[in-house]
Structures are given as structure tokens and as C-alpha cells.
Amino acid sequence: MAVHRVTFSPSGRSTQVAGGATILDGAEQAREPLRAECGGRGACGRCLVRILEGPAPEYRILRRDAGFPVVLACLTPVHGSLTVSPLAEVELPKLVSRERYTGLAPIEAWAPWPLKLEPIVASSGDADLGVAVDIGTTTLRLLLIRLSDGVIVGEAGAYNPQIPRGADVISRIIAAEKGLLEEMACAVRGSTASLIREAAEMAAADPAGIRGYAVAGNVTMIHLLLAADPSGIRQVPSQPQALAFAPVNAASLGWPGRQDAPVYTVPAAGGWVGGDIVAGAVRAGFSRSSDAIALYVDLGTNGEIVLGGADYALACACSAGPAFEGGGIRCGMRADRGAVDGAALDAEKEVLKLSVIGGADPRGVCGSGLIALADALFRAGWIDRGGRFTGRLPARQQVEGRWGIGVRLSHDGKVALWERDIASLIRAKAAVFAGIRSLLASLGPGFPRIQEAVVSGNFGRFLNLPAALGIGLLPSMPLAAYRYLDNGSLEGAALALLSREFLAEIGAYLSRITYVDLADLPGYMDEFVGASFLPHTHPELLQA
Amino acid sequence: MALELKPKKWPGTIRTVTLGGGRRRTLAVGGGNALPLHAFEGSFPHRPLLALEITDTAPGRWPAAATEPWQGVLGQPAAAARRAVEGYGADLVMLHLAGTHPDRGNRSPDDAVADVRAVLDAVPVPLIVRGPGAGRKQNDVLARVAEACGGEGLVLHSACQEDYRTLAAVAVAYGHVLVAESPIDMNIAKQLNILLADASVDLNRVLIDPLTGGLGYGLEYTYSVMQRIRLAALGGDPMLNAPVVCLAGEEAWKAKEAGVPRHKEPLWGDERQRGINWEVATALPLVEAGAEIVVLRHPEALARLRRQLDGWFAETNRGVA
Numbered sequence: 011m012a013v014h015r016v017t018f019s020p021s022g023r024s025t026q027v028a029g030g031a032t033i034l035d036g037a038e039q040a041r042e043p044l045r046a047e048c049g050g051r052g053a054c055g056r057c058l059v060r061i062l063e064g065p066a067p068e069y070r071i072l073r074r075d076a077g078f079p080v081v082l083a084c085l086t087p088v089h090g091s092l093t094v095s096p097l098a099e100v101e102l103p104k105l106v107s108r109e110r111y112t113g114l115a116p117i118e119a120w121a122p123w124p125l126k127l128e129p130i131v132a133s134s135g136d137a138d139l140g141v142a143v144d145i146g147t148t149t150l151r152l153l154l155i156r157l158s159d160g161v162i163v164g165e166a167g168a169y170n171p172q173i174p175r176g177a178d179v180i181s182r183i184i185a186a187e188k189g190l191l192e193e194m195a196c197a198v199r200g201s202t203a204s205l206i207r208e209a210a211e212m213a214a215a216d217p218a219g220i221r222g223y224a225v226a227g228n229v230t231m232i233h234l235l236l237a238a239d240p241s242g243i244r245q246v247p248s249q250p251q252a253l254a255f256a257p258v259n260a261a262s263l264g265w266p267g268r269q270d271a272p273v274y275t276v277p278a279a280g281g282w283v284g285g286d287i288v289a290g291a292v293r294a295g296f297s298r299s300s301d302a303i304a305l306y307v308d309l310g311t312n313g314e315i316v317l318g319g320a321d322y323a324l325a326c327a328c329s330a331g332p333a334f335e336g337g338g339i340r341c342g343m344r345a346d347r348g349a350v351d352g353a354a355l356d357a358e359k360e361v362l363k364l365s366v367i368g369g370a371d372p373r374g375v376c377g378s379g380l381i382a383l384a385d386a387l388f389r390a391g392w393i394d395r396g397g398r399f400t401g402r403l404p405a406r407q408q409v410e411g412r413w414g415i416g417v418r419l420s421h422d423g424k425v426a427l428w429e430r431d432i433a434s435l436i437r438a439k440a441a442v443f444a445g446i447r448s449l450l451a452s453l454g455p456g457f458p459r460i461q462e463a464v465v466s467g468n469f470g471r472f473l474n475l476p477a478a479l480g481i482g483l484l485p486s487m488p489l490a491a492y493r494y495l496d497n498g499s500l501e502g503a504a505l506a507l508l509s510r511e512f513l514a515e516i517g518a519y520l521s522r523i524t525y526v527d528l529a530d531l532p533g534y535m536d537e538f539v540g541a542s543f544l545p546h547t548h549p550e551l552l553q554a
Numbered sequence: 555m556a557l558e559l560k561p562k563k564w565p566g567t568i569r570t571v572t573l574g575g576g577r578r579r580t581l582a583v584g585g586g587n588a589l590p591l592h593a594f595e596g597s598f599p600h601r602p603l604l605a606l607e608i609t610d611t612a613p614g615r616w617p618a619a620a621t622e623p624w625q626g627v628l629g630q631p632a633a634a635a636r637r638a639v640e641g642y643g644a645d646l647v648m649l650h651l652a653g654t655h656p657d658r659g660n661r662s663p664d665d666a667v668a669d670v671r672a673v674l675d676a677v678p679v680p681l682i683v684r685g686p687g688a689g690r691k692q693n694d695v696l697a698r699v700a701e702a703c704g705g706e707g708l709v710l711h712s713a714c715q716e717d718y719r720t721l722a723a724v725a726v727a728y729g730h731v732l733v734a735e736s737p738i739d740m741n742i743a744k745q746l747n748i749l750l751a752d753a754s755v756d757l758n759r760v761l762i763d764p765l766t767g768g769l770g771y772g773l774e775y776t777y778s779v780m781q782r783i784r785l786a787a788l789g790g791d792p793m794l795n796a797p798v799v800c801l802a803g804e805e806a807w808k809a810k811e812a813g814v815p816r817h818k819e820p821l822w823g824d825e826r827q828r829g830i831n832w833e834v835a836t837a838l839p840l841v842e843a844g845a846e847i848v849v850l851r852h853p854e855a856l857a858r859l860r861r862q863l864d865g866w867f868a869e870t871n872r873g874v875a
């Protein structure tokens with residue numbers, strides 16, 4: 011078989027691949043960090059490369075850039091030696107760091123019931139520290155906590171460095187199956203280690219004083235951290251290596267601290283409902299809520315749902331797609347500077363008012379902005395109940411392009427919300443609402459009433475609850491019945507670090523959670539199609 | 555001891571939709587207030603209608619047994635319509651403008667208007683006009699036909715969830731009935747009707763096509779979705795109580811089993827009878843599930859269904875008396 015050399019410019023990385031392999035295969039072999047957030051399915055359009063030298067199959071050429079053919083690396087086979095240069099910069103933007111937790115004592119601020127400061131690792135003096143880590147598919151966040159008094163002394167956050175290997179967990183699992191498991195494990199360990207140093211520097215503390223770690227994350231993230239093969243997770247039925255892992259030594263992950271500092275990971279309820287959700291639900295007080303039926307929803311790429319009371323709860327995950335995190339949206343972005351995070355529409359004056367993080371002209375739209383926009387457009391009648399633009403969209407707000415019709419958000423029209431973006435959001439909200447309905451139906455006959463709800467997710471400053479109810483993402487209840495938890499996973503991990511009782515409670519609560527696979531529920535698809543409408547095909551269901 | 559029936563009373567009624575109008579004969583469908591054929595529980599003011607399908611150009615994919623009754627008039631819509639109504643006793647006719655499809659002749663909207671006019675002049679019954687079903691061309695053709703034949707009370711087949719606005723507008727503007735087609739899904743059927751209502755379409759001028767799966771190709775799926783639609787409608791859902799039209803002939807004759815000649819499958823028997831049987835076996839359950847209009851291809855299938863309906867409704871009348 012013919013073998014060809016693929017060289018990446020300007021990095022100079024190079025490898026040999028068999029004829030017919032894709033340029034992306036070459037990038038993975040050469041360890042060239044090319045972004046392939048869809049996992050190489052030709053969907054995300056991030057792995058664009060310029061072919062500087064060598065043969066380019068004509069049918070794969072999207073355009074020419076200064077005379078060089080531009081192709082998608084994931085779809086373009088190598089038929090001769092190539093020199094290519096990636097188009098997109100791979101550097102992830104720096105996460106806007108928000109000093110909001112420093113100085114706080116989690117035991118006082120977050121404990122859902124009176125907890126005693128009793129760290130899961132021994133501590134002897136003020137130099138002894140602990141770290142709570144939340145490993146999200148998108149972001150990493152950690153808190154550095156002084157164990158003697160349980161006060162947060164430092165914090166840091168960053169985007170998950172595995173993002174170039176896939177934006178969602180499925181793409182990451184596929185990447186791991188392709189042999190990138192070790193690389194992704196190293197990336198997240200390394201990135202976390204540098205965050206620890208950053209937080210320690212901020213706190214003027216010595217990381218050598220770290221006595222232990224509590225880590226929460228979804229099942230895939232924990233597998234990738236521990237370099238455990240995650241391929242079973244995406245099989246049906248989901249078969250993770252383990253739901254609960256024994257503590258490992260921090261040094262084995264390359265993390266700073268005392269020689270034998272342990273790293274605890276919060277156990278998971280099922281392949282798709284991880285320790286991040288369990289920690290969040292216990293942090294929200296679900297394990298001790300009275301007879302009430304409570305709902306915990308984490309809105310991310312996977313919408314995870316826990317529903318029930320202290321004695322018995324059901325948990326499931328529904329595949330919402332990345333819309334809530336600004337993914338899969340033409341102008342989507344994370345809740346970062348320049349992101350539209352709120353919208354109001356004066357229908358009479360036909361004026362769309364946007365709220366933008368950091369002010370100024372918008373660079374994109376984040377999840378909460380998307381929800382607020384959809385709600386505002388729907389209320390004003392600019393989109394119909396199927397999410398398509400109507401004749402009421404004023405001409406000056408309208409943009410036209412290769413995506414069809416859109417509503418202009420920035421002055422130059424480069425930031426716009428298109429019909430297909432709204433369709434992505436409707437699919438995402440339908441997946442979540444259908445998941446909640448399906449769990450309610452599984453709980454027993456007659457759809458018991460939900461008395462309180464806790465919403466968590468990466469929504470930046472806030473989730474616009476009235477808008478979320480307006481588009482039928484969450485069940486209609488008085489707003490007072492809703493609580494927003496900014497980062498249930500991180501807060502739960504901090505409590506687990508500081509309280510043996512809390513960690514024990516997580517284990518006990520897990521035994522009362524039944525994990526439900528929505529794919530096993532015959533009614534789910536029907537609920538999903540019914541919810542794929544604004545606000546719902548059967549609006550009476552929203553009037554709970 | 556005498557059997558005592560406890561009839562169930564439903565809060566909802568199927569809407570009555572009038573087809574045709576102006577100088578044209580009118581036919582009404584719908585109006586029932588009980589599950590299909592449950593005459594002991596309610597009343598059915600209008601019997602299901604049986605339509606025959608004719609085409610603008612000679613159909614390329616109909617098996618020989620399906621084209622045989624139309625010999626001499628294939629591709630001549632006016633003559634075919636006359637044969638369908640006068641010769642074969644169809645209640646109404648569906649003209650399928652298949653030849654306007656970009657891949658099957660790409661005839662122009664004006665050609666389509668001429669065909670529709672010819673059929674309207676040839677027969678006095680209401681007319682269903684089925685477009686080529688291809689996105690923009692569907693809208694171009696049906697909008698032109700709707701405009702040129704205003705006031706004839708045509709049934710325009712069909713609008714779908716992805717593309718309903720043009721046809722909703724012309725149906726309202728020119729007084730036609732609109733068929734709302736959904737892909738064997740009750741939720742989407744309802745969503746489309748809500749969208750049509752929001753677009754100012756009078757739901758008394760809408761028929762549901764739930765999309766038919768032929769015998770062996772999803773018939774039971776269509777049957778159960780129709781049942782759910784009907785249960786919701788009778789339960790009082792005003793967005794699902796439109797009468798239902800099913801293209802039984804088209805789906806039945808698509809089946810391999812309906813068309814394979816005997817010399818290829820000797821054990822399957824005579825293909826003519828087999829095809830007709832297949833069509834009847836597809837259409838009959840659809841009537842039982844509540845179809846108000848069934849569109850057929852073979853006149854013998856129509857005759858057999860007619861006999862069955864006559865029998866049922868004779869008993870119904872006895873029951874009512």
C-alpha cells in the first residue's frame with residue numbers, strides 16, 4: 011500500500027499515513043492539535059486546512075485561499091505527500107476569570123443542612139490545603155481551600171484542553187478509541203495542574219501543602235482523567251469501566267501536594283449521569299428534601315435530570331446537543347465577553363434590545379442569550395411556533411445568506427441568528443422537556459406535581475427563567491419554585507472535600523437513585539416530537 | 555338477558571368540510587361524533603368518499619394491472635376523469651400533476667392549469683389536485699392552479715410542516731381546501747394544523763393526510779396514528795378534528811407484492827387480482843381507522859370498497875332506526 015508523508019506547517023510536525031487515510035488521521039498521528047469538535051464527521055467545519063503542496067482531490071476543495079486549496083481535513087483523503095497548514099488557531103480563549111468564591115466558606119455558604127467541618131483528608135495546620143475540581147466537557151474549574159477553617163483561598167478556571175479532540179463527550183470517546191486516550195488524559199491533568207499553580211499563586215500559598223482532592227465530573231471526563239478506556243460508555247447499554255473509582259494518588263496524575271495526597275472522584279449514577287450531577291443534587295439538598303417531588307436539571311450538551319424525593323429518585327440524561335453552550339449555532343459562543351446573554355423585543359416599535367456580556371457590539375450568542383432571543387422573537391411573532399421566521403420580521407432586522415433568513419444582531423450583520431439555529435435550540439429544549447415528562451411518567455401514574463426545581467448549567471451570569479418557561483424548556487411553575495445553581499458540581503465537590511458526612515451522604519443517596527435510559531422508554535420519541543414546537547404541541551401540559 | 559349497550563359519548567366532533575362549490579357539485583365529508591363505524595354511539599352524516607387517481611402524463615411506474623383500466627386515456631386527464639366518474643362511479647377525482655416534477659417532465663405551472671381546467675370542464679365533481687411534491691415546484695404549480703381556479707373549491711394536496719405558508723395563503727385567498735400532510739406522526743399533524751390556524755387558515759377548510767403506509771409497508775403504523783388522531787379529536791382537540799384523506803392506491807401499488815408479474819413469482823398467483831386485493835386490503839383498514847376520503851387507482855378496488863361501505867351503512871341505518 012502506498013504511504014505518504016503529511017507535514018503540518020508552521021509547526022513542522024510530520025507523519026506518514028497510508029494512502030486513503032484522511033489528513034485528520036495524519037494530524038492525530040503527528041499530534042498536530044487540529045480542531046475536530048465533531049469527532050471528524052465533517053459536521054463542525056473547524057478542521058479546515060490549506061494544502062500548500064501536494065495533490066488535493068478536486069471534489070473536496072471548498073474554496074481557494076491565496077491560490078491554495080482549502081479542504082476539511084477530516085473528509086479529505088491523502089493521495090500523495092502533502093504539506094498543509096491549519097486555518098483555525100487552536101489556542102482556546104482564556105476563560106474570563108471571576109473572583110466570586112474567594113473568601114467564602116462552603117460549609118457555611120452552601121451546606122444544604124448543617125454540616126460540620128471535617129475534611130476527608132487529615133489536616134494539621136494553616137498550610138494544609140485541599141482542592142475541589144469540576145471537570146466539565148467544556149470548562150475546568152477548581153477551588154483551593156484552606157482545610158483548617160474551610161475557607162476558599164484561590165480559584166481558577168480554563169476551557170477543557172480536550173476540546174480540539176471533540177466538543178462533546180461522544181466525540182471524545184471516539185477520539186479515545188482512535189488512540190488519543192493518553193494524550194487527552196495528559197492534557198486535562200496538565201491543564202488542571204497549571205490551574206492549581208495559578209490558584210496557589212493567587213492565594214500566595216504553597217501547592218506542596220495540598221493534602222487531597224475531590225473531583226466531580228461526568229463519567230466520560232472521569233474516565234479520561236484516569237486514562238480508563240471510555241469506549242463502553244457509548245455502547246448500548248452503557249458500560250463504563252466503573253461508576254465509582256477508588257481514590258488515586260495525586261502524584262500519579264502529576265498534581266502537586268503531599269506525597270500521598272489522595273484524589274477522590276464523586277461516584278456516578280449511570281453511564282450518562284455522572285458524579286457532577288449527583289454532587290449537585292446532594293448540594294441542592296435533594297437527599298434530604300421532605301416528601302416533595304423535586305427536579306434537578308443540568309443544562310449542557312447532555313441535559314441531565316434527577317427527579318424525585320429523598321427516598322427515591324430517577325435520573326436520566328437526554329442528548330440536548332451543544333446549543334445551550336452556544337455550540338452548533340452559527341454565531342454561537344460560550345458565555346464570555348461579547349456574548350449576547352439576554353434579549354427583549356418591543357414588538358410595537360419593532361426594536362430588538364440585546365444585553366451583551368461586557369457591553370459593546372455582540373460577537374456571538376451564548377446559551378442564555380439564545381433562549382432569551384427565541385422567547386422574544388416568538389412573543390413578538392417574528393418566528394412561528396415551528397421556529398421559522400414570519401412576515402413580521404422587519405426588513406431592516408433581516409439578513410439573508412447561505413443559511414437562509416436570519417435576524418441581524420450586530421450592526422454589520424455578521425452576527426445573526428438563523429432559522430436553523432432556532433431549530434437546534436428547539437431540538438435541545440424538546441429533548442430536555444421530553445426527558446422531564448418521561449421521568450415523571452416513569453415515577454408513577456397521574457404525573458405527580460413537581461414542587462421545586464433546581465437548574466444548573468454553564469449559563470454565564472444567569473438563566474433567563476421566564477424565557478426558559480416561555481419556550482417550553484422547563485415545566486411551568488411559579489418562578490419562586492425555581493432555584494438557579496451556578497455550578498452544582500463544583501460546589502458539591504467542595505462540600506465533599508470538607509465534610510465526611512457529605513461524602514457519605516452522596517454514597518447513600520446514590521443507592522436510592524434509579525438510572526433510567528430514555529432509549530428504553532417507548533414514549534420518549536413521542537414526547538420529543540410533541541415538545542419540538544413553541545411552546546409545545548399540547549400547551550396545556552405546560553400549565554402544571 | 556338482553557345485551558345492554560352503554561354507548562360512549564364523546565365531547566368532540568369531526569369537522570365538516572365541503573369540497574367543490576360555485577358551479578361545481580359539492581360534497582361534504584366528516585361530521586362524525588363517534589369512533590369510525592361505531593354507529594351505535596353516534597352519527598355519521600356523511601359516508602366516506604371514494605376517489606380515483608388520474609395523472610397529467612402517462613404514469614411511468616404503475617404496474618400493468620393498474621394502468622389497464624385506463625387504456626386509451628392515459629395522459630389525457632379530461633378523458634380519464636370522465637371515465638373515472640361516469641364509467642367507474644368515483645365520488646371525486648384526484649389529478650396527480652406528476653409530470654410537473656423537475657425529474658419527470660418538468661411541465662410548467664401553465665400546463666398544469668390547462669390540465670386542471672380540462673378536468674374541471676369534463677366532470678362536475680370536486681377535484682383533488684396533487685402537486686409534484688418537490689419543494690418550490692410544488693408551491694409554484696399549486697399556487698398557479700389555485701389562482702387560476704379560484705372559487706372551484708379544489709382540494710390542494712398538500713402542505714407540510716417545513717413548507718406551508720405559500721399554500722396556506724393561496725388556499726385562503728382563492729377559497730380552496732388544503733390538505734395538511736404529516737409523516738405518520740400525531741404531534742406533527744397537530745403542529746401543522748396549529749401553524750395553519752396561526753396563518754389564518756380556517757380549519758373547516760383543512761383535511762389531514764397522515765401519510766399512508768401500504769399493506770406490508772407500515773399500514774399498521776398509519777392505522778394506529780389515525781386512531782390516536784381520532785381519539786384526540788373526539789376527546790375535544792380542535793386542532794386534530796379535521797377529516798382524513800388517505801392515498802391508499804398510490805401506496806398499495808408501490809408494493810413489490812402488488813406488481814410483480816406471475817411469471818417471476820408463480821406461487822403468488824395472478825398479478826391483476828393480487829394487485830387489486832392489495833389495494834383493497836390497504837384501503838379497508840384505513841376506512842375502519844376513520845379515513846373520510848380514500849384515493850384509489852383501480853376501479854375494481856373502488857367497486858369492492860363501495861359494496862363494503864354499502865353493507866356497513868345499510869346496517870348503520872338499521873341500527874340508527
